[in-house]
Amino acid sequence: MTASGRTRVYFEDLTIGWRFVSRTYPVAAEAIIAFAREFDPQPFHLDPVAAADSIFKGLVASGWHTASISMRLLVEDGPLFGAGTVGVAAEVTWPRPVRAGDVLQVHGEIIGLTPSKSRADRGTVTVRTETRNQSGEIVQTFTGKVIVPRRPAG
Amino acid sequence: MTASGRTRVYFEDLTIGWRFVSRTYPVAAEAIIAFAREFDPQPFHLDPVAAADSIFKGLVASGWHTASISMRLLVEDGPLFGAGTVGVAAEVTWPRPVRAGDVLQVHGEIIGLTPSKSRADRGTVTVRTETRNQSGEIVQTFTGKVIVPRRPAG
Numbered sequence A, B: 001m002t003a004s005g006r007t008r009v010y011f012e013d014l015t016i017g018w019r020f021v022s023r024t025y026p027v028a029a030e031a032i033i034a035f036a037r038e039f040d041p042q043p044f045h046l047d048p049v050a051a052a053d054s055i056f057k058g059l060v061a062s063g064w065h066t067a068s069i070s071m072r073l074l075v076e077d078g079p080l081f082g083a084g085t086v087g088v089a090a091e092v093t094w095p096r097p098v099r100a101g102d103v104l105q106v107h108g109e110i111i112g113l114t115p116s117k118s119r120a121d122r123g124t125v126t127v128r129t130e131t132r133n134q135s136g137e138i139v140q141t142f143t144g145k146v147i148v149p150r151r152p153a154g
Helices: A029-039 A048-052 A063-077 B029-039 B048-052 B063-077
Strands: A019-026 A087-093 A103-115 A122-132 A138-149 B019-026 B087-093 B103-115 B122-132 B138-149
Touching (some): A019 A063, A029 B063, A063 A103, A063 A122, A063 A138, A063 B029, A063 B063, B019 B063, B029 B063, B063 B122, B063 B138
Antiparallel strands (some): A019 A103, A087 B087, A103 A122, A122 A138, B019 B103, B087 B138, B103 B122, B122 B138
């Protein structure tokens, strides 16, 4: 157990079909704009007035903001992997934009477990998540490969 | 031309093999820690001392921080797509971590152009980028699909 009350898990502790659901995370207009100023300075992420004239018809979050929020929820409420959540590859889709005032939640599942061929001390865990808004609509799908160590001896 | 001097490009303006290189972007330890506090609160992103004991042997940026920086460089220095850079899907790999003090640069290429079957006014552009550090090592590959409108009539 850790300070947060979660049990640290190693490769051999995990099973395909392990599911988790995160807490909810509200996305304010100010946060959308602050992220966009630093990382994705486009009018539909920066300015509600310009955004109203865009293809989105309103202010929307950068997809990378959605991905970053989803990572936070995965790190906080997903499995507490032995060496941390260390991703090596990810596939992301954004079927629907995140709008100011949306409340996000991550629903996740372990869908793959592949022992390393070259390193006996680890394996690759494939995690799939859906990030949903307050209406249950999917705003992001994510499939990622995480390196997870086997339980240390002793 | 726009205020930034770049020409806005539409689907029919683009060709496979179009290449671009961004400016350079230095990544400070403080920025790595600030991003991690908000989006990826794990010890190897938050604390140089704890990070020294991690599998990374030092402070490293969240992969989502690398992705977000790469987006900024793509938005600033990639093609100025007609409706903005609106991604619908992405594949990302992080072959090597980004460390405090690294200087990143994005090298990009258009690798696919697919007219929309259902919407005559747009197409999908596939962009591939490599984000490289000051030693030329690849810290991220990205392949993304961007919706790009055809040139408006008139």
